[in-house]
Amino acid sequence: MIIALSHRSGTENSNKYQEWLSAFSAVKCIAMNEHAPEEYETIMKSCSGIIFTGGADIHPSRYGNLDRLSECVIEPDRDEKEEQLRELSLRLRIPILAICRGEQFFAVQHGGSLVVDIPKDINNHQQHGKIDGHDSFHQIMIEPRTLLHKLIKSDTSIVNSAHHQSILRVPTDFAATSYAPDGVIESIEWADPTGKPFFLGVQWHPERMDIESPCSSAIAQHFLMEAESYSLLMRT
Secondary structure (H helix, E strand, O other): OEEEEOOOOOOOOOOHHHHHHHOOOOOEEEEHHHOOHHHHHHHHOOOOEEEEOOOOEOOHHHHOOHHHHHHOOEOHHHHHHHHHHHHHHHHHOOOEEEEOHHHHHHHHHOOOEEEOOHHHHOOOOOOOOOEOOEOEEEEEEEOOOOHHHHHHOOOEEEEEEOOOOEEEEOOOOEEEEEEOOOOOEEEEEEOOOOOOOOEEEEOOOHHHOOOOOHHHHHHHHHHHHHHHHHHHHHHO
């Protein structure tokens, strides 16, 4: 089974997503940023799912905060390419998993906005960024009767954290499904999934968590199940 990655940088473990998914199924990952945009549709039609990965900040002009550009580390070219991939993914109705930046990107592109810098913008915030180069960890509270709750099977869990931005305003297409103790939104899903491809967005990095954690394993297994179902449907 082939899973597309919206972006893979040389600074991260290039095999991390594939190692994570391969713990549950035979998977090959393709990094879309290693291909030209004109190749996207052909490649995506060979894929069973896509992960919108973590990374640099989204350009603040996309959510109306251009005056705070100096507080962001941006890759405008990546924003443009991932917008093409987002539109293509929705048109192909391919299963989507959005991680960290990926979750924020979907929120912004559907009309939401971001907290530009958690330490500056949220009073009494807890640690969300890395500590001495390593992910921090904190609790999340999961909303009942949500997809995430069905997957995790708990009202609370512990997740890793490595970000300075988060979703501020959730667009109407989505619903927030979990929160950190300081109120930071930790996950989103479709408000109404009818007629839409599978989508789950999480602020944490399940690919870097202990594989035994339900916030890692349950997400991987369900995403792969959705991808396999998509593949079977496309072959019929």
